[in-house]
Amino acid sequence: MASRLAVDIAIESLLENEVEEISRDGQEKYVPQLSMSEKLAKLAHKIDFLSDVKGHGEDADKEDEEKSLVTFQPSLWPWDSVRENLRKSLTEVCVLSDVLNVMHDKKYMVLDPVSQNQATPKPTLSLITKKKSLTNAADILLRGAQRMEDAVKERADQNTRQGSSVKDFHSELMMLRKRWRLKRTGTAIMGDLTYRSAGSQFRNPGLFEVTKATRDEERAAEQSTSDNRALEVTVGSDLEGTAEIRVAIVQSGEDLEIATVRGLMSGCYDNMPTVIPSWQQKLESAQSNLFCKELFVQLSQGAYNTKENRPHFVMANEIRAEIFPGTDLCITYSCRKNNSEESSSKMTHRDKAPRAHSLEYALHSLLRKQHYQAQTLLTPHPVTAYPTQGGNKRLCLAGPSAMTAAEVAPYLQSDGLLETVLNISRHKVLQRRAVEVVDTLKARLTDPCITCHWSSIGCDTTTLATVHITSPEVGHLARSSFQLHVGVRGIHVVNADGDTVDISTHAQDLEDFILSQVCNHRLSVAHSLAQSLGWHVIHCSRHVGTGPKERQGHVGGLMVKSPNGSKAVAVRTGPTSGVSILVRRPQVPCGVAPELLGSMNWGSLGGDFIEVHWSKMPGRTFVQKLFLLLAIEMY
């Protein structure tokens, strides 16, 4: 029967937790159940301790007490046991404080330590122990005094032997500490040579060790000339000697210009040997060697990461990069261990090419700038923004101001060390070419006077020059000027009338340009000369379509007619062919009787143009010759 009636009864705990919220899918979220400690805290929060104290205060009032007793029915209140315990402890504390008060007054009761039966003191034993410890202390003091005496004696000895300039190890160490970063590891004292604290990220230990100098007699005698120091420094073997980075612009096997970054040479402190200790020089030279090392590593990394279409070569201690076709930049790293005289003389012999100071300066400053940028942290604005490490401020604005990729691109690419060095050397080469071209033209062309002003203001990668072409005889009549902006990848020319021309890096292009300018100048001189003499200009063009073609450039032509209209002079001037002048004189038709012709206008029919033997014309310059010709042919 019972089995038939078996019904599953689910026993579920009562919903003790409060429902905090019911989410949209119907799931109920409960307020989490309180832990034991939280429950306790909650209950303890309910106790009104003050009411109890109040009850005490109004003890006299019987009725009130009765009332409070009524309210604190033990059966009604579950925390009664806690209250009872607290009251008990209060009573005990009160009693304790009463006892202490009584004690404090020392009126009714005095406490004395209870003496237990002590061991009787043995005077002889204590005397012996005292004596023993005194002798120990005396020993220590005596030993210390002996050591101090020794030290004083030793120092006095040294002073008498080597003069008063010698300092002891510790004061020397203090001096060293003022100049270099030192660290004590175990018994050794190590120093730091790296530029790490200045922002360098070059991985080289760059350590030096500081040791006390050993003063052997023979060594002292040997070193008697150099200043004797109580301190010696040892640098790593890779930082010894003199490192050098030699940057040369090589064109067809020979150096055009060179720049070198050297570790400190010995003897650069010759003028102040007393102030600078010997170790300082050694450490500084080691540090500059480290600088050279880092510079070379950075340059070769730049050479690896280049995106140019012709890759740069990196071979052991040499980087070769092409700056222009046929012109290379060659960077070599070398380290000389012994600073012997002959090797240095050999070096100077080798470095005959002029020094490129701006390149040299750039090599020094670029790496330092890189260090500085790595170290400086710009404060982001606002401070919660992502910090940009030495970054471009424009880049921060790129996102918020919705710049396009094309707008951002120029800020993203930053030239590396090698790229900057390459640009500077490109500029150097280009500048050199421009100077050569202008100088040779100046020497070759004496007729129109070419003057060139190289601006003293410029930067590593830009130079400005202004070229004037003038004819001194008619300086006021014609003068053409143009400005050259010698850049990195080409020369930008601005004419006096504002026209601009971009010229490639080839020297021939610049030469052609200047020649065509000379040609234009002649044309305009001839034009204004003819006009001032009263000739009529029939035609003037910079580009004449007739006649033989020039190898390069255009022939300019001018045709003028004499004031009475009977004669004509044609001037042709080309950049390579030079000047040719033709004259047409009136020619009476031959074979016809003059009386038949009647009017003289027949004469203006003209004859053939006859070329003037220009070189045989008297006069030195184009202007003088043309003036003479025009004056003769006027009537």
Place this chain on the structure above:
Amino acid sequence: MIGKKMAVVGRQNQLEYFLQGSVGKESVNTLLHRLRGLCDGASRQFATFVDHEILFTLGSPGSSVSLRGRHSLDDPKAPWQLRYVGQSEMGDKSRSTLLRSCVEVSTSDNLTTFLKELGFRYESEYVLKGYYFVKGHMRITVSQVCRVGSINDPQSSQPISDSYLVEISLMTTVQQDSMAEEIKAFAEHLKPLVHLEKIDHRKLQTT
């Protein structure tokens, strides 16, 4: 309506480990000197900042979303920043700092207009004036909270009290409690001057 395009560059799903504390005006200089010694770039001068933060909310009380628009008063050209800062989690004892989620985005300067168009209400604003330090990935700020006199006039701000708010924070995209240890270790260095502790923000709000 809105002249410029609103373009965003931001980092999402970030977690910020942070510790807060406060220091009195009289000992703030000592703290700054100590921080300068401890933090990166010791050679440089104190980096100062003045930031203005406006709190916007959307929705009814109880179920609202708050966003913070922040911009620098030092550098008015710098982009604005829109931040969402989540509830700070106390976590258990094993984690030694507070943790909150944080979404940040740089915006153009018409952020306020944009948020108002979306229906956000202006809630409050304040100005933080102080100093900024960096130690590794940690960002340390010592700043005074200033009350803004009239609405949208951050120049008229006055400090609320003489004490400075010190905050060390570290942003990360994945939860790594080792970073909390890093912050804790750094906070230990500042110990006698300022006690940086986990402060339960919920308790602060209820009392």
